[in-house]
Amino acid sequence: MSNAQLAINNETGHAAGVNEWLGDGQSAQIKMGSSFTTTHERPLDMHEHLFMIGDKQTHLYQILEGVIGVYKMLPDGRRQIVTFYYPGDMIGGGDKSNWTQHAEALCNAKVRCIPVSTVDTLITTEPGFGQALMSMLATELEETRDQLLSLGRKSALEKVATFLLRISRRNKREGADESLLHLPMKRAEIADYLGLTIETVSRNITKLKTTGIIRLESKSEISVKDISLLEELADGGN
Amino acid sequence: MSNAQLAINNETGHAAGVNEWLGDGQSAQIKMGSSFTTTHERPLDMHEHLFMIGDKQTHLYQILEGVIGVYKMLPDGRRQIVTFYYPGDMIGGGDKSNWTQHAEALCNAKVRCIPVSTVDTLITTEPGFGQALMSMLATELEETRDQLLSLGRKSALEKVATFLLRISRRNKREGADESLLHLPMKRAEIADYLGLTIETVSRNITKLKTTGIIRLESKSEISVKDISLLEELADGGN
DNA sequence: CGATCTTTTGAAAGCTTTCAATCCAAGTGG
């Protein structure tokens, strides 16, 4: 059970243990005491919605493949992506009966659907499961607060640097190359995540490229040439 | 036990039930099964820190009086306040052993300190307590995501309007006058919460005043003259 | 190879910040 998928959206490196019960995505079953509960997988095409705001929260989702973007919108169409979920991450865990935002696949994806009733059962029958869920929420809150710092106080260049660094760190944590970043999402989605426009994102990626800090292998493939410089930029270099 | 203090930082109106165990701030004891655990209160002067980043997380705190600001900083001094905690709110509940941000009293305040060991005990002995904590975290995550939308996608005027509206709704929820807003914090703290400068906050409050949407009774006392207009502004008027 | 979607680049406009000065309210001391 120890593999990269064990991470629960844990940017901070916490070993949130929800997957100890939910498995690593290879099995379709969840152990509950001595019995098992069957879940089902759901494939998602690029841009397909997993749920929309107001939908009844019937399941928790574990990302198996691809990346899911969760976002909020203003009535006039402005959009803010609040988080990207990667394989191994769990979506849900709150106590709301309805979703309070939209979730859309940013590329072809696959999720495991766990009925909320199963989750409720696990909480009462499996000691530690509730704690794991709590830990997951706490980690997510922590990351969201970091993002607040980015959106509220960082310049466009710093935001982009922070974003790339976050991907680099995720790679490192999962044993992948921390210098080779894959961006599964479009510039528009990076922009909506960083509170910028497409053009500003593009310009600042170009700036990082010109400075020699990164290299664009392709539009969605970036190699970091100088991580320490990137870190300095991301934290408001000092 | 049913009073305004029951709210757990619940902007969304959720009746998170942690205070069912922790009481309403009038008692110094917590019921644990048939026994009680004693906690202690701690008064805080204006600008006194409740904890600093990196400090060991020894207690959870329940706000009894005043307002506490929780913030993060960049190495060069830029600050982002991630949330304001009001009476009835709980600080903590994550699973981190150390605080990941600073907490400072914005005015004279008082908190009840609950040892983490007590919390751990409550989680295992009091059915429902863990759920209540989880609910609290979920609500906080939700609010933080709303703030992301503000910081990432709203104009300065919209941010200020949203901020005032949030206070108005808190008042309403607690049975206070939704049209008379008391701002316990300085402009500088509003600015650090909204990702703006003091001057921009001031200018936009003036703008709201000039438009007749609000009236400044004093520097920290605002009366809302047209709530629906304020709401329209806050949500990106359409 | 043409059509379409995405990214990049350029130039002007706009909004927020920065820098500076003034205003205000509260507290202090004579």
Added chain:
DNA sequence: CCACTTGGATTGAAAGCTTTCAAAAGATCG
């Protein structure tokens, strides 16, 4: 009781950064 001091809030003008509008350059797909 009235200057005087002080910290905070407001207002003004210029600078700066990001957005907007527009167009060109790349990709992708049939």
